[in-house]
Amino acid sequence: MKKFFIIFLLLSQFSFAQDTIKPQILNEIIVTALRGSQNSIDIPANISVISQNQIQNFAVVNSDELLKSIVGINIDRDFGIFSKNSSISMRGLNGSHRTLVLLDGIPLNKTDGGGVNWNRINPDNIEKIEIIKGAASSLYGGNAMSGIINIVSQKPTKKFGGKVKLFYGTYNTFGSNLFLEASNIRDNKGFYCELNGFFRKGNGYIVAPDSTKDSLDAKTYLKEYSSIAKLGYQFNKKSFLEVEYNFSDSKIGDGTKIFENDGGFNQYLTHFLRSTLKTEVFGVKILANGFYQLENYLRQSETIKRQTKKYTLYNTDSKRTDAGIWIAANYFFANNILTFGSDAKYGDVVAEDNYKTSTDILTNKGKMYFYSFFVQDEFLFLEKLRIIAGIRYDLVQFREGKFTIEEPTILTDFMTLYPKNFSDTNWFALSPKFSVNYKIFNDSKIYFSYSKGFRPPILDDMCKNGNISKGFKMANPKLKPENLHNFEIGYLFNIANLTFEQAIYYSLGNDFQYFVGTGDSIYTGGDNLKPILKRQNVGEVEIWGTEIKFLLNFVKNFSFSTNYAFNYSKIKSFTVLQNDKDLTNKFLMEVPKNQVFSSLEWKTKNLNVIFSYNFRDKQFIDDENTQESDIHSTFDFKISTQFQEKFYISLSVQDIFNQRFTDGKGNLSPGRFFISNFIYKFF
Amino acid sequence: MAKKFISTIFLFCMLIFQNCTKESQSNIPPKIEFLKENGFLSQDSAIPMGEKIKIGIISQKNDENITFFNVSLENDSLKTLLDSGMNSEKFVYHCNFIKTNAKSDKLIFFVMDKNRNKSTISLSLTKTEVSKFGKIKNFVSKNIGGQKNSQFGSFFSLNEGKLFTQNEASQQQNLIDIIYYFDIFEATLSSPNESDVASVFNDLTNWVTKNETRYHVTNLTEKQFDEAKNDSLLIVSFDQTLAKRKAKYVSQGQIFAFRNHSGEIGLIKIISVEKLNTGKILIDIKVQE
Numbered sequence: 014m015k016k017f018f019i020i021f022l023l024l025s026q027f028s029f030a031q032d033t034i035k036p037q038i039l040n041e042i043i044v045t046a047l048r049g050s051q052n053s054i055d056i057p058a059n060i061s062v063i064s065q066n067q068i069q070n071f072a073v074v075n076s077d078e079l080l081k082s083i084v085g086i087n088i089d090r091d092f093g094i095f096s097k098n099s100s101i102s103m104r105g106l107n108g109s110h111r112t113l114v115l116l117d118g119i120p121l122n123k124t125d126g127g128g129v130n131w132n133r134i135n136p137d138n139i140e141k142i143e144i145i146k147g148a149a150s151s152l153y154g155g156n157a158m159s160g161i162i163n164i165v166s167q168k169p170t171k172k173f174g175g176k177v178k179l180f181y182g183t184y185n186t187f188g189s190n191l192f193l194e195a196s197n198i199r200d201n202k203g204f205y206c207e208l209n210g211f212f213r214k215g216n217g218y219i220v221a222p223d224s225t226k227d228s229l230d231a232k233t234y235l236k237e238y239s240s241i242a243k244l245g246y247q248f249n250k251k252s253f254l255e256v257e258y259n260f261s262d263s264k265i266g267d268g269t270k271i272f273e274n275d276g277g278f279n280q281y282l283t284h285f286l287r288s289t290l291k292t293e294v295f296g297v298k299i300l301a302n303g304f305y306q307l308e309n310y311l312r313q314s315e316t317i318k319r320q321t322k323k324y325t326l327y328n329t330d331s332k333r334t335d336a337g338i339w340i341a342a343n344y345f346f347a348n349n350i351l352t353f354g355s356d357a358k359y360g361d362v363v364a365e366d367n368y369k370t371s372t373d374i375l376t377n378k379g380k381m382y383f384y385s386f387f388v389q390d391e392f393l394f395l396e397k398l399r400i401i402a403g404i405r406y407d408l409v410q411f412r413e414g415k416f417t418i419e420e421p422t423i424l425t426d427f428m429t430l431y432p433k434n435f436s437d438t439n440w441f442a443l444s445p446k447f448s449v450n451y452k453i454f455n456d457s458k459i460y461f462s463y464s465k466g467f468r469p470p471i472l473d474d475m476c477k478n479g480n481i482s483k484g485f486k487m488a489n490p491k492l493k494p495e496n497l498h499n500f501e502i503g504y505l506f507n508i509a510n511l512t513f514e515q516a517i518y519y520s521l522g523n524d525f526q527y528f529v530g531t532g533d534s535i536y537t538g539g540d541n542l543k544p545i546l547k548r549q550n551v552g553e554v555e556i557w558g559t560e561i562k563f564l565l566n567f568v569k570n571f572s573f574s575t576n577y578a579f580n581y582s583k584i585k586s587f588t589v590l591q592n593d594k595d596l597t598n599k600f601l602m603e604v605p606k607n608q609v610f611s612s613l614e615w616k617t618k619n620l621n622v623i624f625s626y627n628f629r630d631k632q633f634i635d636d637e638n639t640q641e642s643d644i645h646s647t648f649d650f651k652i653s654t655q656f657q658e659k660f661y662i663s664l665s666v667q668d669i670f671n672q673r674f675t676d677g678k679g680n681l682s683p684g685r686f687f688i689s690n691f692i693y694k695f696f
Numbered sequence: 697m698a699k700k701f702i703s704t705i706f707l708f709c710m711l712i713f714q715n716c717t718k719e720s721q722s723n724i725p726p727k728i729e730f731l732k733e734n735g736f737l738s739q740d741s742a743i744p745m746g747e748k749i750k751i752g753i754i755s756q757k758n759d760e761n762i763t764f765f766n767v768s769l770e771n772d773s774l775k776t777l778l779d780s781g782m783n784s785e786k787f788v789y790h791c792n793f794i795k796t797n798a799k800s801d802k803l804i805f806f807v808m809d810k811n812r813n814k815s816t817i818s819l820s821l822t823k824t825e826v827s828k829f830g831k832i833k834n835f836v837s838k839n840i841g842g843q844k845n846s847q848f849g850s851f852f853s854l855n856e857g858k859l860f861t862q863n864e865a866s867q868q869q870n871l872i873d874i875i876y877y878f879d880i881f882e883a884t885l886s887s888p889n890e891s892d893v894a895s896v897f898n899d900l901t902n903w904v905t906k907n908e909t910r911y912h913v914t915n916l917t918e919k920q921f922d923e924a925k926n927d928s929l930l931i932v933s934f935d936q937t938l939a940k941r942k943a944k945y946v947s948q949g950q951i952f953a954f955r956n957h958s959g960e961i962g963l964i965k966i967i968s969v970e971k972l973n974t975g976k977i978l979i980d981i982k983v984q985e
Contacts, residue, residue, distance in 0.1 A: 272761070272783030318891075324781040326763055326810075369763040369810050370781025422766070422779050423937070536940070541892075 043143050044118070044165065048152055048341035048352060049298055055399060057450035057460035059084075059146040059503050059516035059560055065167075068139055070614065070623050072651035072665035074182070074688055076139060077101055077131040080162065081627050082610055083144050084560040085578030089603065090131075091676040093667070093683040094186060095217045095233040097265045097279040099131040104146055104159035104518065105556035105580035106497075107603040111468050113149070113157040116164045117257075118339070119287050119304045122156045124360020124381050125333040125472045130281050130308065133261035135211045135239060137178060137190050140167045146516065146560070148466025148499040151403045151446035152341075154356060154385050158466035158497045158522075166257075169194035169205040169243070173696040180213075182688030186235065188213025201250040209241040220268045220680035229317060231270035237263045252292040259285040268680070271315045271324065280311040298343040305336040310364075324370060331364035337383070348393040352403070358383040362472045366479075372420035375428070377488070379414040379435070379476035381469070383407060389446065399450040407442045409469055411435075414476035414490050427485075427535050428478050435476055435490035442467045442494055456507040463501075467494040470526065474548045483528060484544040485537050493550050497522040512564040518557065525552035525584075527636060532591035551588040554601060557581050575611040580604055599638045605630040619656060625649045634677035645674050653690075661692040724758040725813035728805060731788070740820040743795050744828040746931060751819065753789040753805050760810040761785055767805055771798035775937045783810075792959045794830075797932050799823055829926035833857070835981040837967070840876040843896050844973040850876050850897070854956055854983050862897050869905040873956045878973045883946040885911055885964070885977075887956075890941040907957040910939030914963070916951040921965045927984045930961045946977065960984045 043053045043060060053060045061083045073079050077099040080086045087107075089100040100109040110127025113120060121129040142164050149157040171194055178190040189212060196205035217233040219226060238261065245255035263281045270276030286305045293299065312329035337358035344351040359382055366375040389403025414435030418425050448462035470492035478488050503516035529549045534542040558580040566572045582601035589595050609628040614621070629645040648670055653663030664687070671685040730738035731752025743749065755762055765787070767778040778791075795801065801821045808814045835857050841848030851865035852858070852874040865872050875886045877896045886893045889908035894900040914933050924930065934953040943952050952964040962983030969977050 324783065326781060326783060367812075369808075369812075370783075371764055371779055372766075372808060372812075372814075423776050424779070 043145070044163065048118075048354065049300060049343040054452060054456060054458050054505070055450060056145070057399065057401060057448035057458075057462045057503075058501075059514065061144040061146075061562075063142040063144075065140050068136060068141075070616075070621050070651060070653065071612075072623070072625065072649040072667055072688075073136060074665070074667070074686075075099065075131060076134040076136040076164070079136065079139075079142060080144070082574075082576075082612065082625065084562050084576035084610065085146070085558070085580070085608060086144070087603070087605060087608065087629065091674075091680065091682055092220060092233055093686055094213075094215060095184075095220075095235055095265060095683065097132075097267070098128065100128065101131070101162065102159065102603070104499075105520070105558050105582035105601065105604055106159045106522075107582075107601055110156060110471060111158040111495075112160055112162060113153055113155075114162045114164070117166055117287065117289065118163065118300065118302050120153075120156070120335070120337075120339075120358070121306075123306075123308065123333050124335055124358075124469075125331070125362040125364075127156065127468065127471045130261075130263070130283060132237065132263045132265075133239060133259070133281065133283050133285075134164060135190065135209070135241075137192070137211070138166055138209055138241065140165045147462060147501050147518065148444075148464040148497055148520075149446075150407075150442070150444035150466040151405045151464055152352070152387055152389060154387075154405060154407050154444070155383065155409075155442075155467060155469045155494070158468050158495070166243075167207070168245075169196045169207045171696070172196060174694075175696050176692055176694040178690060178692045180688055180690045182215075183686045184216050184218050184232075184683070186213065186215030186688070188237075198247050202247055205245050205247070207241065207243040209239075209243075211237070211239040213237050217266060218681075218683055222675065222679065222681050225679065227319075229269055229271055231266065231268060231276050233268045234266040235264075237261070239263075248292070251298070253290075255287075255289045257285075257287045259283070259287075261285075267314070269315055271317055273313065273315050273326070275313065277315045278313050282309040282311070283307070296344065296346075298345075299340065300342075301338070301340045303338050306334070308333045308335075326369040328367045328369065329364065330367065331362060333360070333362050333364075335360045350391040350393075352389040352391070353387065355386040356383070357385075360472065362476075364477070368422075368424065371422040371424050373422055373425040374419040375425060375479070376417045376419075377415065377473075377477040379472040379490075380412045381472060382410040382412065383469075384409075397452050399452075401446065401448045401450070403446045405444045407444070407467075409440055409442070409494075411438045411475055411490055413437075414472075414488070416476055416478050416488060427537060431478050431487055435488060438490055440493055442469075442496070454507075457505055459502075459504040461502050462499070464499050466497045466499065469494050470548070474526070480537055480543075481528075481546070484530075484546045485535055486528070487531065487545055487547045489547045489549065492526065492548055493524055495522060495525050495550070497554075510566045512562070514562040515559060517559045520554075520556040521585075522552075522554040522556070524550035525554050526550055527552050527587070527596065530591045530593050549588075549590065551590065552596065553585040553587075555583055555585040556601075570616050572614050572616070573612070575609070578608045580606060580608075594637055596636055599636065600633050602633045602636050602638075605632045619654050621651075621653045623651050640677070642677065643674050645672075647672060659694045661690070661694075663690045664688075665690075723811065723813055725815040726755055726757050726762050726807050726809045728753065728755040728807045728815045728817050730754075730817065730819070731790075736790075737819065740822075742822045742824045744824045744826050745795050745797050746829040746927060747795045748830070749793050749795070749821070751791050751793060751803065753791075753817075754786070755789075755807045755815075756786040757784070757809060758813070760813070762787065762807050763810050764808040765789065765806070766808075767791065767803065769796075769936075770802040770804060771796060771800065775935070777803075777936050793821075794927075794931055794961070795821055795823065797823070797928075829928045831985040832924070832927050832930065832962075832982050833985050835983075838979050838981060839976050840874070840979065841976045842876065842878040842970075842973040845976055846974075848976050852876075854960065854962070854981070862899050866899050866903065869903050870907070873907055873909050874954075876977050878971060878975060879944075881971075882944045883969045883971055883977060885943040885946055885952065885954075887941060892942070908941060909954050909956045910936075910941060911943035911952050911954045911964075912938035912940065913943065914951045914953050916963070918949060918951070918965055921951050921963055921980070921982070924963065924982055927961065930963055930982065930984060933963060934961045956983075 090096045114129045146160040175193040181187045191210045193208045197203040215235040221230040241259045243257040247253040267277035284307045288303045290301045310331040339356040341354035361380040385407040387405035391401045444465045446464040450460040499520045501518040505514040528546040531545045533545045560578045562576040564574040582604045587596040607630040612625040614623045647668045651665040655661045667686040673684040736752040737749045765780045804818045849859040849861040851860040853871040854873040887909035888906040965980040967978040
């Protein structure tokens with residue numbers, strides 16, 4: 014940390030001694046904030062955009078790793094490319110279900126678990142990523158508690174175009190990507206299409222450190238395939254219809270192999286269908302999105318208890334559907350922009366745990382329906398001051414929740430005591446917003462914002478009983494949403510070659526969900542009694558923090574950017590129900606207090622070199638605050654060059670100094686990871 | 697250019713669809729049979745209560761490996777005697793069974809493969825009029841020390857009727873059946889194969905032979921315990937489905953039933969407990985010879 018600040022100061026000194034050049038102005042068209050296009054300088058929020066240029070330049074292998082460069086975003090991807098998934102959180106909140114992630118405006122957070130399968134998003138297929146911090150449920154509804162990440166995919170632009178990418182890296186990781194595009198758009202009218210195929214494989218590594226490694230540990234291998242077909246028709250400058258189908262198959266070993274050839278693994282098979290219609294009718298801009306996602310999660314778990322030598326093999330087959338229609342409209346009149354619309358979403362799960370080393374089959378099912386409407390007005394006063402007020406109503410229904418056990422043995426027989434059919438429940442959420450944005454100059458602003466965010470309970474907590482590490486988890490169909498009220502002030506200044514931005518926020522959350530003991534305990538097959546736990550809305554949290562961004566183009570071809578985030582997230586009060594541990598005044602787990610990201614980039618016409626540094630402070634890894642993870646800091650590097658317009662090669666190194674860290678379970682990160690890319694553009 | 701483009705698209709589609717094959721699943725179940733060797737019972741029989749019989753099972757996979765083997769006993773109710781996960785082409789299993797007091801005992805042996813194909817065989821044992829009870833060994837007023845007790849060892853052998861310290865027990869691992877320790881608030885009867893015992897007696901981490909004894913508390917009175925002269929009370933008192941690798945919260949006056957790794961059933965009477973890790977437990981033991 015100290016070293017970092019010395020480097021920072023030296024670079025700052027150096028910068029002012031050089032000839033100045035024009036700064037990069039953070040003023041872009043954002044499609045997320047208004048559910049329609051808007052200039053970032055007019056939006057009363059802390060906004061970041063990762064451009065296609067940055068996507069190409071950063072040393073990343075997964076799309077979520079791009080977010081490392083964004084102030085205050087915490088990425089939990091402990092095994093790098095070999096992680097079964099990634100969790101993205103921000104603004105002092107933990108868990109991927111408290112941040113809304115969109116792909117071309119379609120929500121990716123699953124109703125069953127709340128998280129997002131980042132592995133299915135190919136970074137080569139992204140045009141840009143927009144990140145808007147702060148609660149945004151007044152326009153987007155559930156999960157938009159800490160902010161929104163909207164991934165915008167590439168659109169075909171060439172008459173005929175294509176490129177092929179080959180890559181090879183550490184742990185014998187290799188793969189390729191084929192991208193084909195065609196477009197006959199003339200005078201803003203015509204068809205366009207895109208095909209994209211992607212695969213990657215890797216041998217992986219043993220995540221167990223040498224001190225605990227034994228013959229049961231195996232490498233966490235990787236096999237991923239993905240294909241995208243996109244077809245669109247542009248009617249005119251303002252209207253288009255686009256349909257996209259995406260299939261992906263991601264299989265990653267979990268690091269154990271006992272008898273089965275493929276050992277323990279996690280596999281996600283995803284079918285995703287999207288249609289987007291953008292048009293303008295009587296001066297009203299309309300954006301309508303329809304989507305259907307079917308994720309088939311397959312898991313094979315193969316374990317042997319080291320003490321008792323008891324062998325267990327079981328498969329999970331979970332089918333999770335998310336589908337919906339989201340419609341938003343913008344109407345511009347006088348000095349107002351009126352945004353209104355309605356969203357309908359459906360989510361369900363049918364999951365089966367099929368034991369092979371006993372006869373038990375456990376099934377859980379449940380459905381959720383979301384209906385909402387929203388309205389927001391943005392009033393422009395004297396061309397400088399914008400006042401925004403909006404509200405959204407969400408009605409949510411939980412239906413047909415069920416948990417069944419077939420042919421129970423001693424392993425699951427105790428579960429038959431607990432409810433099998435869950436009662437239907439309804440709840441609603443009202444999410445207001447009020448904010449003021451004052452544009453000081455064309456590229457500077459100051460703002461204040463109040464907004465509310467909520468996240469719905471997940472189906473997995475509402476209709477699934479089962480063993481967890483802390484005890485035995487009972488489903489709770491009566492769970493209510495978590496709510497968060499966010500107050501924020503911020504500013505953005507662009508002066509000469511310097512950009513400086515800061516946001517200060519204070520958030521109060523209520524009805525936060527924690528596991529609470531029911532007072533009972535039960536034998537779940539072992540020798541010890543385990544407590545029976547249920548998720549309950551029992552916590553109130555208090556968060557305050559700040560985010561600072563600094564960008565400097567200090568000499569021709571050089572740019573330096575750095576950002577710092579501070580979070581102080583505590584449980585303000587905790588309702589103790591049954592002699593449970595009182596978590597009042599405990600810090601929120603998995604939230605680092607301090608985070609820093611810096612990058613130094615040198616860019617010429619054909620060569621690009623970037624160094625980046627990422628610092629993540631200690632964080633508690635349990636609610637009781639008994640265990641803390643280590644400080645995590647890494648240096649990454651990438652060099653890339655383009656020649657003869659058709660060829661591109663690059664070499665990336667993640668974690669240059671091989672600072673391997675361990676996760677909460679004592680497993681190791683991959684350490685230094687090289688990856689070399691070769692791209693050939695044809696047609 | 698357009699031709700090239702279309703050819704590339706065609707090639708692309710071929711690559712995508714080439715891996716779309718569906719795996720077929722077999723439905724032929726694994727084989728399971730009784731061992732028909734000398735000394736093993738392989739057909740329905742009539743035997744007296746308390747008689748010990750030996751049963752052998754051999755099972756062979758068909759298309760997929762065998763992953764589950766279960767033994768259950770059906771008399772007045774259905775009880776699971778063994779649930780065993782595995783991943784094997786074949787296995788051989790031997791067990792001893794002592795005829796219960798029930799009119800008829802049906803032993804059911806069940807195997808399942810990875811595709812959930814199942815096979816079952818069973819053996820019925822009816823009770824003859826004449827009962828045959830076994831002899832028992834008595835160990836009277838045995839002090840077993842807590843983990844920090846310097847006077848009494850914490851390791852007991854039912855075979856030898858002898859107490860061992862941790863160092864002595866490590867040299868004769870195969871003899872140890874019962875371990876006693878005091879864990880914060882809990883006086884605990886345990887055995888070498890119990891999951892938490894190695895955190896109390898660290899040497900156990902390196903033991904090669906870890907015998908398992910399973911216990912459960914009974915409703916028997918001290919008088920009933922004292923009056924037991926053969927193994928009839930021991931047999932009817934032990935319930936496999938209730939038995940755990942340790943018995944916690946052990947206190948004065950309780951009677952515990954147990955079965956050791958050799959299949960011998962017994963009872964333990966708790967005479968007194970000194971609730972300290974330097975303390976001790978005073979017990980009487982009755983176990984099948």
